[in-house]
Amino acid sequence: MFAPAHVDGHSLVILQRRDGWLGPAFSVEEHGYLEDDGETLSLVRGERRRELTDDERVSFMIVRADTMIAECRGFDLFLVQ
Numbered sequence: 001m002f003a004p005a006h007v008d009g010h011s012l013v014i015l016q017r018r019d020g021w022l023g024p025a026f027s028v029e030e031h032g033y034l035e036d037d038g039e040t041l042s043l044v045r046g047e048r049r050r051e052l053t054d055d056e057r058v059s060f061m062i063v064r065a066d067t068m069i070a071e072c073r074g075f076d077l078f079l080v081q
C-alpha cells in the first residue's frame with residue numbers, strides 16, 4: 001500500500017474492466033492527480049475532487065514501461081475497478 005504522502009502529485013487513471021470478444025478491454029472511468037492534504041487523499045481534475053478510499057489506495061499499481069494496458073500510458077499509477 002502506498003502512503004498518501006508518497007503518491008501526492010502523481011497521476012492516476014481509474015479503469016473499468018469489460019470482457020469483450022477478444023478478451024478483456026478497459027475504459028477510462030476517471031483520471032487526474034493525487035493530492036494529500038494530511039487527512040485525505042483525493043483525485044483532482046480541474047475543479048473536480050473526489051476522496052479516495054483506503055480500499056482504492058491499496059489497489060494502486062505502478063504503470064511500467066511494459067504495461068500492456070494502453071489506457072495506462074502517460075500516467076504514473078492505475079487502478080482497475
